[in-house]
Amino acid sequence: MLYFDHAATTPARATVLDTYNQVAQKYFANPSSAHKLGQEANSLLNNARQQIADLLLFKSNEIFCTSSGTESNNWTLQSLLTAHAKLHPNRRQIILSAIEHPSIRSQIDHLKTRGFEVILAPVDHNGQLDLNSFENLLSDQVLLVSTMLVNNEVGSFLPVEPLAQKLENYPQILWHVDAVQAITCRMKAMHHSRIDLLTLSSHKFHSVRGVGLLAIRQRVTKAPLLFGGGQEFGMRSSTENLPAIVATAKALRLAWENQAESIKHINHYRTQITQALKKMNWQVFGGSQEQVSPHIICAAFPGVPGEVLLQAFSNADIMISTTSACSSRKKNDHHTLKAMGIDNNLANSSIRISLSQTTSQAEVDQLIKPIHEISTKFKQDLKGA
Amino acid sequence: MLYFDHAATTPARATVLDTYNQVAQKYFANPSSAHKLGQEANSLLNNARQQIADLLLFKSNEIFCTSSGTESNNWTLQSLLTAHAKLHPNRRQIILSAIEHPSIRSQIDHLKTRGFEVILAPVDHNGQLDLNSFENLLSDQVLLVSTMLVNNEVGSFLPVEPLAQKLENYPQILWHVDAVQAITCRMKAMHHSRIDLLTLSSHKFHSVRGVGLLAIRQRVTKAPLLFGGGQEFGMRSSTENLPAIVATAKALRLAWENQAESIKHINHYRTQITQALKKMNWQVFGGSQEQVSPHIICAAFPGVPGEVLLQAFSNADIMISTTSACSSRKKNDHHTLKAMGIDNNLANSSIRISLSQTTSQAEVDQLIKPIHEISTKFKQDLKGA
Numbered sequence: 001m002l003y004f005d006h007a008a009t010t011p012a013r014a015t016v017l018d019t020y021n022q023v024a025q026k027y028f029a030n031p032s033s034a035h036k037l038g039q040e041a042n043s044l045l046n047n048a049r050q051q052i053a054d055l056l057l058f059k060s061n062e063i064f065c066t067s068s069g070t071e072s073n074n075w076t077l078q079s080l081l082t083a084h085a086k087l088h089p090n091r092r093q094i095i096l097s098a099i100e101h102p103s104i105r106s107q108i109d110h111l112k113t114r115g116f117e118v119i120l121a122p123v124d125h126n127g128q129l130d131l132n133s134f135e136n137l138l139s140d141q142v143l144l145v146s147t148m149l150v151n152n153e154v155g156s157f158l159p160v161e162p163l164a165q166k167l168e169n170y171p172q173i174l175w176h177v178d179a180v181q182a183i184t185c186r187m188k189a190m191h192h193s194r195i196d197l198l199t200l201s202s203h204k205f206h207s208v209r210g211v212g213l214l215a216i217r218q219r220v221t222k223a224p225l226l227f228g229g230g231q232e233f234g235m236r237s238s239t240e241n242l243p244a245i246v247a248t249a250k251a252l253r254l255a256w257e258n259q260a261e262s263i264k265h266i267n268h269y270r271t272q273i274t275q276a277l278k279k280m281n282w283q284v285f286g287g288s289q290e291q292v293s294p295h296i297i298c299a300a301f302p303g304v305p306g307e308v309l310l311q312a313f314s315n316a317d318i319m320i321s322t323t324s325a326c327s328s329r330k331k332n333d334h335h336t337l338k339a340m341g342i343d344n345n346l347a348n349s350s351i352r353i354s355l356s357q358t359t360s361q362a363e364v365d366q367l368i369k370p371i372h373e374i375s376t377k378f379k380q381d382l383k384g385a
Numbered sequence: 386m387l388y389f390d391h392a393a394t395t396p397a398r399a400t401v402l403d404t405y406n407q408v409a410q411k412y413f414a415n416p417s418s419a420h421k422l423g424q425e426a427n428s429l430l431n432n433a434r435q436q437i438a439d440l441l442l443f444k445s446n447e448i449f450c451t452s453s454g455t456e457s458n459n460w461t462l463q464s465l466l467t468a469h470a471k472l473h474p475n476r477r478q479i480i481l482s483a484i485e486h487p488s489i490r491s492q493i494d495h496l497k498t499r500g501f502e503v504i505l506a507p508v509d510h511n512g513q514l515d516l517n518s519f520e521n522l523l524s525d526q527v528l529l530v531s532t533m534l535v536n537n538e539v540g541s542f543l544p545v546e547p548l549a550q551k552l553e554n555y556p557q558i559l560w561h562v563d564a565v566q567a568i569t570c571r572m573k574a575m576h577h578s579r580i581d582l583l584t585l586s587s588h589k590f591h592s593v594r595g596v597g598l599l600a601i602r603q604r605v606t607k608a609p610l611l612f613g614g615g616q617e618f619g620m621r622s623s624t625e626n627l628p629a630i631v632a633t634a635k636a637l638r639l640a641w642e643n644q645a646e647s648i649k650h651i652n653h654y655r656t657q658i659t660q661a662l663k664k665m666n667w668q669v670f671g672g673s674q675e676q677v678s679p680h681i682i683c684a685a686f687p688g689v690p691g692e693v694l695l696q697a698f699s700n701a702d703i704m705i706s707t708t709s710a711c712s713s714r715k716k717n718d719h720h721t722l723k724a725m726g727i728d729n730n731l732a733n734s735s736i737r738i739s740l741s742q743t744t745s746q747a748e749v750d751q752l753i754k755p756i757h758e759i760s761t762k763f764k765q766d767l768k769g770a
Contacts, residue, residue, distance in 0.1 A: 005420065009624060011413035021402065024593060028396035033706055034692065035390065035699040067452030067595065068623035070613040103613030103622060110612060203624060208409060210452065210595040210626040225610075227495060228455040228488030237488060238453035239394060239588060241595040307419065314420040321418055 007354035023243040048249035066212035069201030070103040075225040083223035098339040126287030127156030150181035153323040153336035155296030164194040207251035262357040270294040280375035300350040392739035408628035433634035451597035454586030455488040460610040468608035483724040511672030512541030529559040535566035538708040538721035540681030549579040592636030647742040655679040665760035685735040
């Protein structure tokens with residue numbers, strides 16, 4: 001079985017799963033318990049939080065563990081936004097990039113019900129934010145801006161520095177960056193002090209499932225989404241998922257340590273795969289090498305529905321997806337491609353091949369031949385039709 | 386090390402952790418992915434959901450996986466309550482038992498801000514709901530009632546049937562039951578069709594951390610707390626924590642299968658421990674055997690602060706807590722004992738010893754002697770003072 005669906009989820013590294021098991025077995029106490037074993041658990045939690053903070057260049061007390069990237073994004077647009085809005089009663093505008101993840105986008109109706117005006121910042125045909133349009137949208141009416149660092153469907157990389165420059169004159173605008181897809185190849189880009197809120201998700205970087213992170217600068221007014229026992233500095237109640245949090249700190253460290261080396265490989269693999277696709281008349285989206293994270297390859301084979309392509313690969317024991325896992329089981333909407341102005345027919349013929357730091361040359365080699373075979377078969381089918 | 390803090394959290398059973406690892410390693414795909422491995426993951430998820438539904442006597446499409454009991458309780462009092470309130474704009478009252486968990490209680494201010502009136506249903510000195518008072522509070526003004534099945538600090542068991550009878554004439558009142566502490570010994574009591582919403586938490590019954598359950602009857606109007614990819618029937622977005630959910634279904638089944646046998650043991654252990662405590666002049670709270678779940682023993686040693694007692698046990702390598710993990714690291718408020726009308730001084734001298742289905746006679750035997758020794762020491766200290 002060949003797995004090329006890492007943007008949907010990644011398997012936990014063996015050493016990360018080992019850490020999970022060790023903590024689950026040995027430090028199983030509730031970190032809130034005052035006895036010896038609880039104190040040890042709490043100490044592990046503090047260490048993990050410090051490790052994560054060091055890797056993200058945040059302070060330890062700015063790292064909040066949630067259950068998922070989705071929860072982090074909801075927390076941002078729900079209670080944190082409400083708290084910020086109370087400080088700025090005259091601001092009611094929220095700017096979202098037009099290619100945000102469903103956990104941001106699907107909140108738009110809810111935001112409107114709550115009296116906010118939601119404005120989408122447009123992207124070009126490569127999925128890049130139009131910086132002039134973005135700048136023109138900024139004003140003293142704006143409460144919050146949310147941008148992805150790496151898009152989950154196409155891989156578009158939205159650089160932080162140019163946006164930070166545009167936001168320089170608006171220090172009171174909260175800036176949330178969804179960096180869920182950035183850990184594989186664009187981790188350095190997260191290290192910008194202008195970012196107010198940063199979302200990560202454990203299972204996208206070879207940790208176990210079930211840990212989201214929301215890094216929140218000290219300067220941001222905080223309010224909980226989940227009330228209760230007062231864990232996470234009183235801001236995210238629930239008994240801490242200690243084994244998963246410690247495992248996630250380790251997985252994040254490994255991702256960081258491996259990044260420089262693995263980017264080279266992934267760039268190389270991307271070139272090999274996109275060349276194979278283009279040779280068989282696939283159209284590859286996302287622009288130049290600087291404009292994408294190389295681990296996501298979005299491409300269309302005109303005339304064949306993405307679902308049919310996906311099944312052909314699946315039958316050849318190769319796991320890929322149609323643009324995003326979240327939309328794979330629902331009617332595909334190819335949201336990002338549409339925002340990029342890609343024709344509907346072409347969008348409906350698109351698939352996503354996604355790599356990770358653990359992808360090997362051998363796996364890529366095994367992918368090339370089926371790309372050729374499947375494309376040849378569909379070419380013949382289309383000719384025959 | 387002797388662990389008697391199972392009400393705070395339980396270690397995962399070895400076979401449950403095995404299941405977690407097998408699923409994490411073999412079925413690591415995103416259940417939303419349409420390819421073969423994704424379909425297999427999705428099929429495992431459906432099976433787990435069906436198993437849980439069968440054990441709780443709910444339908445499969447009434448079982449929603451969250452990240453914690455806290456999240457389930459917050460979902461109930463946040464968006465689900467809001468959705469119910471829209472159907473009944475003239476009802477604004479919420480009734481909570483006076484001894485609810487912090488994840489219910491700490492929402493009171495937030496509920497008031499949202500325009501609800503919160504009324505606490507009083508308990509007697511054994512932690513039992515006063516049924517007459519409860520009945521008198523019910524009216525056409527009431528939107529929702531939330532009661533614990535087993536209290537986490539004292540172990541008070543609030544039987545379902547008498548409350549269901551009182552609620553019989555009020556079918557439009559949503560009834561939420563927090564059954565987080567009920568799995569060890571009072572699982573049968575959850576099986577009542579009048580319950581609209583039921584909260585459970587994986588790590589309280591020897592599963593891994595990080596899965597909450599909210600069972601919601603089909604008749605209840607639903608609204609999500611977390612928006613996004615549309616997982617959990619569109620009601621709880623986030624990539625599903627599949628290994629933990631499958632492990633939790635297994636742990637729940639084991640808890641159910643072991644319950645009849647282990648209740649006998651736990652009842653017996655409780656008797657042994659409470660006798661040892663009483664012999665050394667401890668005061669044990671919670672009333673008769675029918676009024677408590679036997680796995681939680683709350684007792685006070687008058688004159689010595691609970692924190693000091695806890696440390697004495699911890700120094701003897703015995704892990705117990707002061708009434709609840711959630712309050713162990715904060716200034717103790719002994720909320721439940723206060724609601725029971727227990728004198729402040731006595732409440733401040735209380736600890737909680739909590740057992741589980743895996744507690745053995747050998748462990749109980751090892752606890753009896755330190756109870757004697759620690760009590761003797763503090764008796765002498767108090768005499769000397």
